[in-house]
Amino acid sequence: MNTASEGSRPNGRRKAVRAGSAADPLSLPDPLELDLSTAEDRIVVAEWSRRIPPIMARIPVVRIGRRWVNTLWILPISVALLIIGIAVAQQLRTYPAVQHFIDTYPGQGRFQPPVTTGFPVWLRILHFLNLLFMLFIVRAGIQILADHPRLQFDAGSTPGREWLRLRGPVPPDRMCQEPPGHAWTAKDDAVGLPRWLGLPGIRHSIGLARWWHFSFDLLWLITGLVFYVLLFTTGQWQRLVPRSWDVVPNAISTGLQYLSLEFPANQGWTQYNGMQILAYFVAVFVAAPLAFITGLLQAPAIAARFGMGWGRINRQVARCVHFFVLLYFLFFILIHTVMVYITGLMVNLNHITTGMNTAAWTGLWLYVLWMTVVVVAWFSASPLTLRYPRVVQKTGRLVVGWAKWLLEWGDPRATYPERAISPFFWPNGTLPTSQAYIDLRNNDFRDYTLRVDGLVEKPATLSFDQLKAMPKQEQITQHYCIQGWSGIAKWGGVPMRDIVALVRPLPQARWAVFYSFAPGGEGGRYYDAHDITHMQHHLTMLAYEMNGEPLNELHGAPLRLRNELELGFKHVKWIEAIEFVESFSHLGAGQGGYNEDHEFYGYRQSI
Ligand SMILES: Nc1nc2c(c(=O)[nH]1)N[C@H]1C(S)=C(S)[C@@H](COP(=O)(O)O)O[C@H]1N2
Numbered sequence: 001m002n003t004a005s006e007g008s009r010p011n012g013r014r015k016a017v018r019a020g021s022a023a024d025p026l027s028l029p030d031p032l033e034l035d036l037s038t039a040e041d042r043i044v045v046a047e048w049s050r051r052i053p054p055i056m057a058r059i060p061v062v063r064i065g066r067r068w069v070n071t072l073w074i075l076p077i078s079v080a081l082l083i084i085g086i087a088v089a090q091q092l093r094t095y096p097a098v099q100h101f102i103d104t105y106p107g108q109g110r111f112q113p114p115v116t117t118g119f120p121v122w123l124r125i126l127h128f129l130n131l132l133f134m135l136f137i138v139r140a141g142i143q144i145l146a147d148h149p150r151l152q153f154d155a156g157s158t159p160g161r162e163w164l165r166l167r168g169p170v171p172p173d174r175m176c177q178e179p180p181g182h183a184w185t186a187k188d189d190a191v192g193l194p195r196w197l198g199l200p201g202i203r204h205s206i207g208l209a210r211w212w213h214f215s216f217d218l219l220w221l222i223t224g225l226v227f228y229v230l231l232f233t234t235g236q237w238q239r240l241v242p243r244s245w246d247v248v249p250n251a252i253s254t255g256l257q258y259l260s261l262e263f264p265a266n267q268g269w270t271q272y273n274g275m276q277i278l279a280y281f282v283a284v285f286v287a288a289p290l291a292f293i294t295g296l297l298q299a300p301a302i303a304a305r306f307g308m309g310w311g312r313i314n315r316q317v318a319r320c321v322h323f324f325v326l327l328y329f330l331f332f333i334l335i336h337t338v339m340v341y342i343t344g345l346m347v348n349l350n351h352i353t354t355g356m357n358t359a360a361w362t363g364l365w366l367y368v369l370w371m372t373v374v375v376v377a378w379f380s381a382s383p384l385t386l387r388y389p390r391v392v393q394k395t396g397r398l399v400v401g402w403a404k405w406l407l408e409w410g411d412p413r414a415t416y417p418e419r420a421i422s423p424f425f426w427p428n429g430t431l432p433t434s435q436a437y438i439d440l441r442n443n444d445f446r447d448y449t450l451r452v453d454g455l456v457e458k459p460a461t462l463s464f465d466q467l468k469a470m471p472k473q474e475q476i477t478q479h480y481c482i483q484g485w486s487g488i489a490k491w492g493g494v495p496m497r498d499i500v501a502l503v504r505p506l507p508q509a510r511w512a513v514f515y516s517f518a519p520g521g522e523g524g525r526y527y528d529a530h531d532i533t534h535m536q537h538h539l540t541m542l543a544y545e546m547n548g549e550p551l552n553e554l555h556g557a558p559l560r561l562r563n564e565l566e567l568g569f570k571h572v573k574w575i576e577a578i579e580f581v582e583s584f585s586h587l588g589a590g591q592g593g594y595n596e597d598h599e600f601y602g603y604r605q606s607i
């Protein structure tokens with residue numbers, strides 16, 4: 001970051017000294033390591049992610065035919081439909097046949113025998129925890145969406161093919177490869193959100209949002225499993241699982257009764273009506289598992305394991321379905337809350353707080369107490385995240401890091417056919433600016449050399465010709481950017497396992513660090529550390545070709561990494577050197593890579 005504030009940052013000084021005394025105290029500081037920058041442990045909003053101005057999301061627009069329609073239209077349209085619906089329902093109820101139908105199917109039926117044991121304490125506790133968890137999951141989820149503010153079904157995320165977006169189109173004149181500095185990057189495309197809505201709101205804060213999202217996902221998953229087990233061992237499941245098809249006419253009947261504003265009797269204490277049970281059933285047994293599955297399908301390690309990067313069920317489809325699940329939950333929470341309020345608030349609140357079928361005030365107080373907790377959490381989450389981002393990163397790593405590590409053991413096998421290659425491939429990152437790089441490029445990289453050293457038996461300096469003379473490998477794989485877009489390309493280059501065989505890392509080497517010629521967005525050299533075991537994988541390679549052509553400057557010439565288990569930001573472009581180390585804690589801010597240091601990403605990114 002800027003040198004003016006260097007002195008005021010104790011962290012900056014400490015790291016500079018430590019860089020010199022790396023793994024071996026006798027060795028001189030490595031010039032590559034010294035080029036790395038330290039990073040703040042807190043976010044100064046005015047300086048955050050410098051390259052991008054704070055552009056905010058707009059109200060989402062959806063494509064209908066060729067037109068983009070503001071989603072706010074849903075509000076007046078819903079009100080109009082509701083009013084018409086009420087009129088229609090009231091008219092319908094004057095017909096004897098309809099009256100007879102409602103008498104036959106009043107709402108309750110054989111589909112749910114009465115449960116007379118009330119709401120047990122575990123159910124009441126889980127219900128409120130669920131609300132708190134949802135708050136974090138939803139807000140962080142929307143923040144993740146805002147980092148690639150478009151939804152499309154197309155595996156290549158081609159601009160112009162989205163059906164929903166939170167900003168205008170990608171400027172057509174910037175969908176170019178040349179000049180590389182003019183290209184519209186995925187980072188240019190990210191938008192910010194109000195801080196009460198997104199978590200933490202500011203533009204391109206996906207690294208932090210993901211820690212919240214995944215940590216609470218895990219808690220939600222665990223409590224969800226506990227909920228399932230207790231549900232089925234106590235008989236409470238009968239409230240949620242319809243047992244016969246008469247649930248359908250009963251649901252239609254209750255729908256009609258609600259709509260006509262002559263509500264059916266509230267028997268929620270023992271028996272849900274048809275509409276209720278279906279709404280709950282879908283939330284618990286359809287939407288929740290679908291959220292989990294479509295979340296996982298977006299992980300490179302999973303998709304690359306099962307070949308789901310392309311075809312009907314690709315990452316972008318999973319992302320869209322994940323979004324539909326969000327809409328269902330939001331709709332559910334809205335209607336659920338409204339119904340709790342208008343069908344006998346005091347009694348309803350006692351059901352779910354004290355577990356008693358009374359209208360006592362205790363229910364209301366307990367509810368107000370919990371909602372206070374929720375509101376305080378709501379308004380403090382973003383400010384605290386911006387104040388203590390490093391804490392969020394480290395806590396998140398503690399909570400979900402192990403799951404990412406487990407997934408890294410997956411075997412990325414998926415390669416795709418030629419016709420899967422994406423017509424458009426989003427670029428990302430900050431281009432190299434150094435004279436050394438420009439000189440190499442102007443000479444078609446003929447003088448380029450790759451330095452491979454660190455904890456190895458035989459350090460090597462390989463010329464571009466030597467690299468190209470090594471056995472060449474080609475693969476068509478999918479690239480997954482943390483921001484949400486994906487694209488398939490054909491890569492040609494040198495397998496990393498051949499490089500490893502050449503230099504022979506020492507037994508204590510645990511990480512392969514890739515240093516770029518390019519700076520990161522906030523200054524200092526871009527770099528990233530990879531688990532050494534991934535270097536043996538047959539799909540891990542240094543690519544010098546993309547789609548059958550020499551790799552161009554925008555996509556990382558002369559060399560860029562491919563590690564198909566990991567998200568895109570770990571695929572270092574414009575590689576200058578590779579160093580094998582035992583630990584990365586002395587590099588940069590010690591988090592394992594440039595984005596890990598500056599944007600609080602995790603160093604394992606199989607999800
Ligand atoms: N040196 C360097 N490498 C980088 C980046 C960067 O900013 N600097 N961005 C990363 C990110 S976030 C992604 S998604 C991919 C994008 O590769 P592409 O431009 O070929 O699509 O490069 C990665 N490699």
Ligand SMILES: [Mo]
Nearest residue numbers: 481482568569
């Ligand atoms: Mo990325």
